[in-house]
Amino acid sequence: MMRRMSWTVRSRRRGSAYLLVLAVTVLVTATGIGTLLVQRIRTRTAVWSADGQRASAMAASAVEMAAYQLANRASWRTGFTSGSWTTAVSIGEGSLSFKLVDEVDGTLSDDSTEPVRVYGRAQVGSAVRVFSVVARPRAVTSDPNLLLNSGFEDKVNGWEAYGKATLELDASKVAGASSLRAKSRESATTGPSQDVTASVSKGTMTTSVWCYSDRSSAETLQVLLELETTGGTSTITLATGTVNRSWRQVSGTASVTWSGRLNRAVLRMRTVSDKADFLIDEVRFQPFGSSASTTTVMTFDPSTWRREADSAELIDDGKGAIVVVPR
Numbered sequence: 367m368m369r370r371m372s373w374t375v376r377s378r379r380r381g382s383a384y385l386l387v388l389a390v391t392v393l394v395t396a397t398g399i400g401t402l403l404v405q406r407i408r409t410r411t412a413v414w415s416a417d418g419q420r421a422s423a424m425a426a427s428a429v430e431m432a433a434y435q436l437a438n439r440a441s442w443r444t445g446f447t448s449g450s451w452t453t454a455v456s457i458g459e460g461s462l463s464f465k466l467v468d469e470v471d472g473t474l475s476d477d478s479t480e481p482v483r484v485y486g487r488a489q490v491g492s493a494v495r496v497f498s499v500v501a502r503p504r505a506v507t508s509d510p511n512l513l514l515n516s517g518f519e520d521k522v523n524g525w526e527a528y529g530k531a532t533l534e535l536d537a538s539k540v541a542g543a544s545s546l547r548a549k550s551r552e553s554a555t556t557g558p559s560q561d562v563t564a565s566v567s568k569g570t571m572t573t574s575v576w577c578y579s580d581r582s583s584a585e586t587l588q589v590l591l592e593l594e595t596t597g598g599t600s601t602i603t604l605a606t607g608t609v610n611r612s613w614r615q616v617s618g619t620a621s622v623t624w625s626g627r628l629n630r631a632v633l634r635m636r637t638v639s640d641k642a643d644f645l646i647d648e649v650r651f652q653p654f655g656s657s658a659s660t661t662t663v664m665t666f667d668p669s670t671w672r673r674e675a676d677s678a679e680l681i682d683d684g685k686g687a688i689v690v691v692p693r
C-alpha cells in the first residue's frame with residue numbers, strides 16, 4: 367500500500383516550483399524514499415505547476431467577472447451576500463467563481479460608500495488560486511449643461527465678447543464667488559457668448575440664465591443661438607425675459623434644428639433697449655428634461671491586489687502521495 371504523507375508549508379512565497387523542490391528535497395533527505403517515487407513526484411509536479419499557471423490566469427478572470435457585475439449591475443450590493451462564493455462556472459478545463467467581502471462591517475447593502483474586497487477563485491485540476499483586490503466607490507457627476515464655466519468660477523474662460531464689449535468678473539453673484547459683467551458695450555446687440563459648435567445637437571433645448579441689468583428701468587434680455595451651416599445662417603431665440611436691477615432668472619425652451627452641415631454654433635446674450643452693463647451667472651443650455659445626476663462607480667485600487675493564502679499548491683489527487691498546502 368502506498369505510503370500517505372501530508373504536511374503544511376507555512377509560506378506565502380511566490381512560485382510553486384520552489385515549494386515543490388523543497389518538498390521533494392525534504393522527502394529525499396528526511397525519509398530516504400527511493401528514486402522511483404521521487405521521479406513520480408517530479409512528473410506530477412510538472413503537471414501541477416502547469417495547472418497552477420492556468421488557475422492563476424483564470425482566477426484573475428474571475429476578478430474581472432466580478433468587476434463586470436460591479437460596473438453593470440446597479441443592484442449588486444443587494445444581489446450578492448458578503449463572503450459568499452458565486453456558483454462555480456466551468457470554463458475549459460477549469461472552473462471559476464468570485465465573492466465580494468465588505469471588510470468594514472460584513473454587510474454590502476448598508477452603505478454605498480464602503481469599499482469591497484473582490485475575490486476571484488479558480489481551480490484547474492488540483493491547483494487552486496485565489497486573488498483579491500479592493501474596489502472603492504467614487505462619485506461621478508454627469509452634468510447635461512453644454513456650457514463651460516457656466517458659473518464664472520474659472521475666470522472668464524470659455525466666454526468671449528460678441529461684438530464690441532468687455533467681459534470681466536464681478537463680485538455680485540447668484541452662486542459661487544463671482545458673475546460675469548458685460549460692459550463698455552458698443553450697442554444693445556453686444557454681450558457675452560460661447561462657442562457651442564462641438565457640443566450642440568438638434569432637439570428641444572432648455573436655456574436659463576440669471577441676469578442683473580444696470581439699466582435704470584426694466585430691460586429685456588435675449589439668449590440667442592447663432593448657426594452657420596452649409597445652407598446659410600440662422601438665429602434661434604432660446605430665451606427671453608425682463609430683467610432689472612435685481613438678480614432675475616430668464617429661461618425658455620426652444621427647438622434647435624438646422625439644415626445642411628453645421629459649421630459654427632454660438633450661444634450669445636444681448637439686450638433690446640440699450641447698451642447698459644449687465645451681469646450674468648449660472649447659465650444653462652441643455653437638452654429638455656435632462657438634469658445633473660451623480661452616480662457611484664467602483665474603482666479597483668491596484669495597491670491592494672494580493673494572492674490569497676488559501677491558494678492550494680497541491681492537494682491529494684486521490685491516488686495517495688503528497689499534499690502541500692501553503693498558508
Ligand SMILES: [Ca+2]
Nearest residue numbers: 517541542544
Ligand atoms: Ca458664479
